[in-house]
Amino acid sequence: QVQLVESGGGLVQAGGSQRLSCAASGGTSSTYAMAWFRQAPGKEREFVAAIKARGGIRFYADFVKGRFTISRDNAKNTVYLQMNSLKPEDTAVYYCAATAYDTIGLLSRSRYEYWGQGTQVTVSS
Secondary structure, eight states, X not given: OOEEEEEOOEEEETTOOEEEEEEEESSOGGGSEEEEEEEOTTSOOEEEEEEOSSTTOEEEOGGGTTTEEEEEETTTTXXXXXXXXXXXXXXXXXXXXXXXXXXXXXXXXXXXXXXXXXXXEEEEO
8 A cells, every 4th residue: 555645835926936745655656657636626637747667758748848847766755746837727736646557548547546635736926
């Protein structure tokens, strides 16, 4: 059983940057694909970015390409989301997710077995 704990959320001005962290424990998370999703009020939870367990292969939603970067440090069992050029529409609760099935479908919520509790990111205009 993997536990995920996000941190790094908060209030930031438009155009600013923020880095989210997700610490994993309780399993061999270094072998898991990891992802970030987000959910704004009244909206569905949506895919933001994912990174495979090995090889550094990354996937991004179109709306964050060129602004956000996902990375991982397997020695620390931590995945990061560096967010630059933030916009008010990036305001949401950001969730970390993990899956042992590091194959296809990594952009889909249903792929992931483990979820963190979420961290709020608010971007002011």
